[in-house]
Amino acid sequence: MLAYKQQKKLFHSLRCEVALCYIASLILLSLLFSHPLFLLALFMALNMVILSAGIALEWLSYLKFSLLLIFLITLVNSLFVRAGATILFRGPHLPIIGTIRVTLESLCFSAGMGIRLLVILGAFCLFTYAVSPDKVLKILGGRGSKTMLALSLSLRLFPLLVDDFARITEAQRCRGVSFQTRNRRQRFEKYIPILNTLLLSSLERSFQLAESLQSRGFGIAKRSSYREELWRPRDVLVLLSTVPGIALGVALALNGWAGYRYYPSLQPIEGLEMMMSAFLGLFFIFPALLNWGWEKWQFLRLKI
Amino acid sequence: MAVLALENLTYSYPDESKPALDQINLSIQEGEFVLIVGGSGSGKSSLVRAMTGLIPDFYGGRIRGSVKLDSEELTGMGKARVIQKVGMVFQDPESQLVMTNVEQELAFGMENLGLSAELMKRRIMEVSSALSLQPFLHNDISSLSGGLKQKVVLASILAMQPDILILDEPTSQLDPVAGEEILTIIRRLNEENGLTVILIEQRLERCFHLADRILFMEQGRIVHDSINRQEAVRWAAVHNNPFIPPVARLFAKTGAAEIPMTVKEGRKLLKTSSLSREQGLIKETSEGDDPPAKRSEILLDVEKLWFSYNGGTEVLKNINLTIHPADFLAIMGENAAGKTTLLKNLQGLLRPSRGKIKLADQDMNNFPVEALAGTIGYLAQNPNDYLFQPTVQDEIVFTRHNLGLKNCSRVDELLEKLALTSHAETNPRDLSTGERQRVALASILAAEPKLILLDEPTRGLDYEMKACLGKLLQKLQQEGQAIIVVTHDMEFAAEYAPEIILMSQGQIISRGSKSEMLSRSTFYSSQVSKLFHNIDDRIVTFQEGEKALQKYQRNRRDDVCGDH
Structure with missing residues (x-):
């Protein structure tokens, strides 16, 4: 939430409720489905939307972290899960764990769960970089919530704090403080003056901020709320793809399409499942398609 | 009502x-x-x-x-x-x-x-x-x-x-x-x-x-x-x-009958005089205004310095600069001209993308910032970044301790030099903006650097505090320390820095004495030089302006007596 940057992309210009609805739908469906094909379809759609929102670089840093996590899941799953009929590798006998036995089914299960994790993290990435925190707080905080103000202030001040930290560290280095020592304790001790300066400067800033808040009348009366967000055709269009998408997903889940049998042997994938998953993916790829059309054709830009 | x-x-x-x-x-x-x-x-x-x-x-x-x-x-x-x-x-x-x-x-x-x-x-x-x-x-x-x-x-x-x-x-x-x-x-x-x-x-x-x-x-x-x-x-x-304002102070100090508030009003008053441009106002005072003769010793030598941040935008382009001991330079230029980036390169906080910076004939790239602290002092824009110790004295001791400097008498000397003796036991955060600025400067000077870099040191200071800082820097210069100040403050640069560097779009546009650089300019000039623009272009400082105005008034009196 601290990294949002305004961009001239369709997803950034959506009403906050619409963007949140899209993101929430993806998270809900990723939790509802364990079928890898449907999860893969959601993942592919989400990737397209992330690319179209111009946050691919940010997503890459998420991906690095996610892949590490998926590797750990796969490792633990392979070591501890004994189920699965197709043995790929049989290792030595280890105390407590027993004989190492890596099966195709356990690897596929890890991959399926990994894709689910990627969808959830991707949705959070989209939320972090493409949805304005101010607008989210307005929706969550309602009228004049002090929590909303505290959150909004944190969002604004955190980057300042990061800048302060960098500047104070530079000032310390210019006074001969070296942070290059290998001894962790010594290094920690050298950071204490920085934290001290940071704290003192933050306290002074918070005092000035409190004074400014008082002079602008915060807390003197019941607050009203200013929201200047218009409904545009693009919001309606994205909703018109998201709502049927979630409806289709729920319907599929209710009819038993969401699950998938990994053990003892992998459930065969049918053509209808492939078709339905592609169909579901299409609903959720729609914002990306709309964005590209919006960027490419002036006519569409004018109309939506 | x-x-x-x-x-x-x-x-x-x-x-x-x-x-x-x-x-x-x-x-x-x-x-x-x-x-x-x-x-x-x-x-x-x-x-x-x-x-x-x-x-x-x-x-x-x-x-x-x-x-x-x-x-x-x-x-x-x-x-x-x-x-x-x-x-x-x-x-x-x-x-x-x-x-x-x-x-x-x-x-x-x-x-x-x-x-x-x-x-x-x-x-x-x-x-x-x-x-x-x-x-x-x-x-x-x-x-x-x-x-x-x-x-x-x-x-x-x-x-x-x-x-x-x-x-x-x-x-x-x-x-x-x-x-x-x-x-x-x-x-x-x-x-x-x-x-x-x-x-x-x-x-x-x-x-x-x-x-x-x-x-x-x-x-x-x-x-x-x-x-x-x-x-x-x-x-x-x-x-x-x-x-x-400086123009008003100038006229008020010379006892003028009418006091202008702006350069425009002041010039109108001067133009009414019978003084011709050829006569000049301060021929005798402007001589010797040039910066002191350079010592042969080179303290810092910048050769073909280029610098880009990670984004790839070139912020510094082909900078060549030589600093001698006891130089006092003011670097001026528009926002984002690369002034602060240049200072950070000179301090070693940023490393050149291309080119070299030599400190006493040694490549600065070989030394970390911490090791350079004893030779180059850098005071950033916000003095608060330097203040965290419980007393002013402790701030000075902290720097000296980091650099292994033992002589305690230097701490008292420094306190006295920066007029901080009475605040030695005070928490620096309890002091005024100007005093905080002096404490931060003291924390840098405690390392006894040969070159002092200051980034916008007059920001938030009133006239009195600026004068105090300017005089202090001149004193340090006389003691042989080289000083580079990045500033937007025309009046401060005109008054205290003998040499000016103008930067634009990452390049040094020109370097010269303040009378060369701050006169004959529409924007990069002090109020005093604007006042005497095209009347006597060598007048830059308040003192020169005062002398010129006194001469102008003498001339007017003589004219009046002659008429009678």
Whole structure:
């Protein structure tokens, strides 16, 4: 939430409720489905939307972290899960764990769960970089919530704090403080003056901020709320793809399409499942398609 | 009718025995533009805070006397009514902004007043148009420049439609261009909308002539209250009060009958003289103005320096620069010219992308910043970044301890040199802006560097503090230390730095003596050189201006005697 940057992309210009609805739908469906094909379809759609929102670089840093996590899941799953009929590798006998036995089914299960994790993290990435925190707080905080103000202030001040930290560290280095020592304790001790300066400067800033808040009348009366967000055709269009998408997903889940049998042997994938998953993916790829059309054709830009 | 009246107002901060405001009696009329001037700790900020009710509501303390808004006691009015009548803009925009988006920030104050969405929308439209903020309405606050942030603060206050606008040094954290823009807006609001303005400001050359009324403050008292600018300047000259614009001070000091407030008025007065351009005014004084002869020893040598940040944009391009011991250079140029980046490269905080920086014939790349601290001192823009020890003395000892310097007598010497002896045991955070600046400088000088780099050291300082800093730097230069100052402050550079470097778009455009660089220029020149532009272009400093003006007055007297 601290990294949002305004961009001239369709997803950034959506009403906050619409963007949140899209993101929430993806998270809900990723939790509802364990079928890898449907999860893969959601993942592919989400990737397209992330690319179209111009946050691919940010997503890459998420991906690095996610892949590490998926590797750990796969490792633990392979070591501890004994189920699965197709043995790929049989290792030595280890105390407590027993004989190492890596099966195709356990690897596929890890991959399926990994894709689910990627969808959830991707949705959070989209939320972090493409949805304005101010607008989210307005929706969550309602009228004049002090929590909303505290959150909004944190969002604004955190980057300042990061800048302060960098500047104070530079000032310390210019006074001969070296942070290059290998001894962790010594290094920690050298950071204490920085934290001290940071704290003192933050306290002074918070005092000035409190004074400014008082002079602008915060807390003197019941607050009203200013929201200047218009409904545009693009919001309606994205909703018109998201709502049927979630409806289709729920319907599929209710009819038993969401699950998938990994053990003892992998459930065969049918053509209808492939078709339905592609169909579901299409609903959720729609914002990306709309964005590209919006960027490419002036006519569409004018109309939506 | 007085919109604001203070009667016998005396106020002391909690745990302070000395009053910050002492028997203040003041009545401000509707539509007046009141300028409050005075040194640090004179009570200016306390006075305006008493006018808004922040004193004593926010600060506590003991208060006597009364503050009335439209003849009604401030204490008896509801807070909402006070806020709707009086709006206040503080110094640092970063410490006033609450939201992350411009439009939401403009709405914040109005939301606090419980205004309807429709009314808020209208007012946002009005203030954003008036202050040219429309293109930025949907921008993140963090992406705005300092000047734009202060404009957003001002707009958010104006959206609450106060009758009285109070501004406490609104331009002190801004560069001159942004500061000028804010002052122009304030003048427009006063002239075109009849808004009552109460302004505390240090850039008097920009606003003195705009004020209908000038209040001089000292030690919590209004020592002079004048609605006549000429009279105010004369009073200041007689009482050695430095808080008047340089041009006015110049004429007042020479006892001129008519005192101009602006360069335009001053030039008009000079042009009426019979003095011809060929005669020159200060031929004898401008000689010897050139910087002292260079020592052969080279302290720092920059060769073909190029620097780009990670994004790839070239910030410094082919910089060649030689620094000798006892050089005193001021680097000037527009925003984003690469001035601070150059300083950071010279300090070793940033490393050149191409080219070399040699320190006493050794490549600086071989040394980490920490190792260079004993040779190069760097004071960044915000002195607070250097202050964390419980006492001033400890700040100096901290640096010396890091560098393994043992001689304790140097600590006392340094305290004395920077006029900090009386504050040796004081917490640096309890000191004024100017004093904090000196403590931060002391923490750098404690390393006994041969080269001192200062980035915008005059930001937020008043005339008195600037003079103090300038003289200190000259003293250090005389002791053989080389000094490089990055500044936007024309007056400071003209007065104290013998050499000037002009930078633009990452390049050094030119380097030369101050008389070469700051004269014959429309924008990069001091008020004094603007005054004598095309009359005697060698005049740059206040002292030269004073001598020239005295000569001019002698000439005029001789002319008058000759006529008789």
